[in-house]
Amino acid sequence: MKFLQILFISLLLGISVSAQISKGLEYLNSEMYTSSKKYFTTLYTDLTLKPEVCYYLGETYRLTGKTDSAAIFYELGLQQEKPNPLCMVGKAGLLMSTDPTQAADLIKKANSVKEYKKNPALHVALAKVYASNKQFDKAFEILNAAKAIDKNYINIYLTEGDIFFNQNKPGEAASKFESALSFDASCKTAYFKLARIYYMGKMYPQSLEFIEKSKTVDEHFPPVLKLSGDIYYEQGKYAKAIGAYSEYLQSDEAVLADHSRYAYALFFNKEYKKSIEELNQIMPLEPGNLVFKRLMAYNLYETGEFKTGLDQMKDFFASSNPSEVIVSDYKYFARLLQKNNQDSLAITHFKKATENSQSPLEFNKEISQSFEKMKNYNGAAAYLEKHFKTNKNIVPADLLLWGRNCYFAAGAIDSAAIAQNPAKANERAALYLKADSIFGDFSIRYPEHYMGYFWRARVNAILDPNTESGLAKPYYEKVAEILEKTNNAERKKEMIESYQYLGYYYYLKEDKSNSLIYFNKIIAIDPINSVALEAIKGIEQL
Numbered sequence: 088m089k090f091l092q093i094l095f096i097s098l099l100l101g102i103s104v105s106a107q108i109s110k111g112l113e114y115l116n117s118e119m120y121t122s123s124k125k126y127f128t129t130l131y132t133d134l135t136l137k138p139e140v141c142y143y144l145g146e147t148y149r150l151t152g153k154t155d156s157a158a159i160f161y162e163l164g165l166q167q168e169k170p171n172p173l174c175m176v177g178k179a180g181l182l183m184s185t186d187p188t189q190a191a192d193l194i195k196k197a198n199s200v201k202e203y204k205k206n207p208a209l210h211v212a213l214a215k216v217y218a219s220n221k222q223f224d225k226a227f228e229i230l231n232a233a234k235a236i237d238k239n240y241i242n243i244y245l246t247e248g249d250i251f252f253n254q255n256k257p258g259e260a261a262s263k264f265e266s267a268l269s270f271d272a273s274c275k276t277a278y279f280k281l282a283r284i285y286y287m288g289k290m291y292p293q294s295l296e297f298i299e300k301s302k303t304v305d306e307h308f309p310p311v312l313k314l315s316g317d318i319y320y321e322q323g324k325y326a327k328a329i330g331a332y333s334e335y336l337q338s339d340e341a342v343l344a345d346h347s348r349y350a351y352a353l354f355f356n357k358e359y360k361k362s363i364e365e366l367n368q369i370m371p372l373e374p375g376n377l378v379f380k381r382l383m384a385y386n387l388y389e390t391g392e393f394k395t396g397l398d399q400m401k402d403f404f405a406s407s408n409p410s411e412v413i414v415s416d417y418k419y420f421a422r423l424l425q426k427n428n429q430d431s432l433a434i435t436h437f438k439k440a441t442e443n444s445q446s447p448l449e450f451n452k453e454i455s456q457s458f459e460k461m462k463n464y465n466g467a468a469a470y471l472e473k474h475f476k477t478n479k480n481i482v483p484a485d486l487l488l489w490g491r492n493c494y495f496a497a498g499a500i501d502s503a504a505i506a507q508n509p510a511k512a513n514e515r516a517a518l519y520l521k522a523d524s525i526f527g528d529f530s531i532r533y534p535e536h537y538m539g540y541f542w543r544a545r546v547n548a549i550l551d552p553n554t555e556s557g558l559a560k561p562y563y564e565k566v567a568e569i570l571e572k573t574n575n576a577e578r579k580k581e582m583i584e585s586y587q588y589l590g591y592y593y594y595l596k597e598d599k600s601n602s603l604i605y606f607n608k609i610i611a612i613d614p615i616n617s618v619a620l621e622a623i624k625g626i627e628q629l
Contacts, residue, residue, distance in 0.1 A: 107136060111143055115150075116245050116276045117310050121339040123147045138164050138171035142212070145177045149219075154181055172197035173212050180216035207233040207240040218250045226250055241267040241274055248280060257284045275301050279310045291318050309338040313345065320348065325356035343369055347378050354382060359389045377407050385419050393426035414444045421453070430457035448477040452485065455492070464496035468518075483529065487538055490525035493518050494546060522546050540565040541581055544588070554592055563588045583609050583616065590622060599626050 107130060114123035124147045130140045141164030149157035158181055164174030179193040194213065203209040210233035217226040227250070233243045248263035261284050267277040278301035285294035295318060301311045316331035332349040335341060346369045353362035363386045370379045380403040387396030400420045404412070421436035437454045441447040451474040458466035471489040475481060497518035505511045523546045530539030544562035551558035563585040570582050590605035603626055609619035 108139060108143070111140075112242070113276060115143060115147060116242070117279055117308075118150075119309060119340050120147050120151050122309075125339060138167045138169065139173060141167075142171055142173035142177055145174065146215075149177070149181070157181065172200040172203045172209055176209065176212040176216055180219055183216065183220045205236055207237045207243060210236065211240075211242050211246050214246055214250070218246075218253070223250060223254065239270050241271050241277070244270070245274075245276060245280075248277075252280070252284070257288065260284060273304045275304050275308050275311070278304070279308065279314065282311065282314055286314060286318055289321075291322060294318055307334065309335055309340045312338075313340070316348075316352075320352055323355075325352045328352045329356060329358070343373055343376070347376075347382070350379075350382055354386060354389075357389075359386045362386050363390070375406065377403060377411055380406065381416060384423070385415070388419055388423055388426070393423055397423040397427050414440050417443065418450065421450075425453070425457055425460075428460070430460045433457045448473065451477070455488075459488075459492060462495075462499075464492045464499060468492035468496055468521075481532075483533055483536070486525065486529050486532070487542065490522045490529065490542055493522035493525060494542065497522065498549075516550075519546050519550055523550075535569065537566045537569040537578070537581065540569070541585075544585070548588065554588075554595055557592050559588060560592055579612055583613060583619075587618060590619075594622070594626065599629060602626055 111123055111126040111130065114120075114126055124144065127140050127144045127147065130136045131144070133140075141160045145157040145160035145164070147157075148154070148160065158178065161174040161178040161181070164171040165178065175193045175197040179190040179197070182190040182193070194216075197203070197209065197213075200209075210229050214226040214229045214233070217223070217229065227247070230243050230247055233240065244263045244267035248260045248267070251257075251260035251263060261281055264277040264281045264284075267274050268281075271277075278297050282294045282297035282301065285291070285297065295315070298311050298315050298318075301308055305311075312331050312335035316328045316335060319325070319328035319331060329349070329352050332345065332352060336345060336349060346365060350362045350365040350369070353359075353365060363383065366379055366383050366386070370376070370383070373379065380399060384396050384400040384403055387393075387399055396419075400416075400423050403416065404420065407416075417436045417440035421433045421440060424430070424433035424436060434454055434457045437450045437457070441450050441454075444450070451470045455467045455470035455474065458464070458470060468489060471485065471492060474485070475489065497515045500511050500515040500518075505515070523543055526539045526543040526546065528539075529536075530543065533539060540562045544559040544566060547558035547562060548554070566581060566585045567589070570578050570585075586605040586608045590602050590609070593599075593602035593605065603623060606619045606622045606626070609616050610623070613619070
């Protein structure tokens with residue numbers, strides 16, 4: 088009876104130890120190395136667990152590239168009253184390439200430990216050692232032997248899957264992870280790794296299927312939260328990405344790069360102030376981080392903080408090498424310069440963006456705007472023309488702007504310029520005709536809008552300076568007709584200009600009746616208009 092009691096207590100202790108280790112092993116297998124280190128460190132003080140915990144802490148450090156720390160913990164496991172065979176195997180893995188004889192002795196010694204001969208965990212540890220040293224056939228041979236001991240031990244299949252995955256064999260890896268699920272349908276690690284395989288193959292719907300299955304087991308599993316965030320981010324579903332990332336960032340696994348991606352998701356979702364708040368929290372942790380500096384400048388532009396944004400962007404460019412600068416950096420630098428009335432420099436940086444962009448035509452309109460602000464209407468017109476030649480979606484205001492730039496470019500060629508260079512007269516005329524054509528196109532596209540007719544009237548009034556041919560007459564008549572219908576008081580100035588031209592036109596034609604009609608229309612909307620009053624007085628005295 089006493090023997091059975093001892094056996095029962097031993098079994099309970101074994102189950103307890105196994106359960107405690109398995110939680111940390113889930114972290115380790117799921118590449119949650121921060122959680123793994125934290126968890127196994129809390130178990131380290133338990134003398135019953137310490138030998139095996141030393142191995143898993145060693146593995147955590149090895150898998151994060153800290154082999155010196157890994158060696159320390161493997162050695163600690165060997166210094167126990169009963170040296171742990173898993174630690175022997177771990178140490179052998181570190182020595183295999185530099186001291187194969189000692190490595191072989193350690194493996195032999197580990198295999199001789201009676202309590203572990205039928206323990207598949209030792210076989211898995213051995214397989215990982217051989218796989219990490221590129222001896223893949225030996226690793227799979229050992230894992231097959233482990234199946235003969237306990238085919239239900241899912242770490243066998245997870246390890247097979249990992250080996251195939253690291254060999255860039257996603258199909259074989261997926262098959263092994265699915266095998267793990269056949270033995271344990273609640274294995275979050277297997278769901279995560281299957282989801283990641285499909286994600287890496289850009290098969291997002293399939294990846295999300297496994298993510299949803301994982302969530303039925305644990306909807307807060309950090310690796311799955313991060314992966315779902317990454318999928319939504321790459322799909323441009325930024326609101327969903329933000330939801331996943333915001334929860335993931337509460338876990339121990341989140342690193343600065345994850346916070347950066349979250350800040351970018353907020354930026355792309357037009358939550359600029361929240362993105363700034365996130366950046367303000369992480370920038371002090373890495374002040375020289377160029378990604379943070381870049382995104383902060385972008386956000387400051389979008390929130391209208393143009394002066395601060397320009398200072399931030401200048402700091403970014405001063406801190407970066409040319410190879411680190413991307414197209415959007417030039418674009419936002421140019422926009423910030425433009426908003427700070429440094430249009431000449433803005434044009435320079437827009438052109439740099441154009442030179443490096445895969446879609447360089449997107450900057451033509453903004454370049455045109457800077458030229459216009461500098462009153463370089465030729466440049467403004469030229470870049471708007473480029474914009475229209477490559478853009479199917481023509482905005483009415485931009486079409487008018489193009490015509491106006493041609494109009495003002497023509498007006499900038501004055502008599503002095505023509506006297507100095509007679510060829511300028513032809514250039515001036517060509518620009519006016521081009522403006523007339525553009526405004527005509529506008530009127531065809533938008534016949535109910537007065538602006539096309541109005542600007543066409545102005546062009547033709549200049550082309551007919553003495554109003555001999557009445558070139559502007561039909562266009563001013565159309566302006567008057569449209570504005571009288573709408574009775575738009577805000578367009579009083581345009582109505583007066585139209586009536587004044589028409590009144591003068593009829594005056595020159597000695598048509599006193601019609602001339603008076605139009606000058607009186609001016610008085611009706613502007614009773615003290617001096618030009619109209621003088622004109623009426625003069626006509627009535629004829």
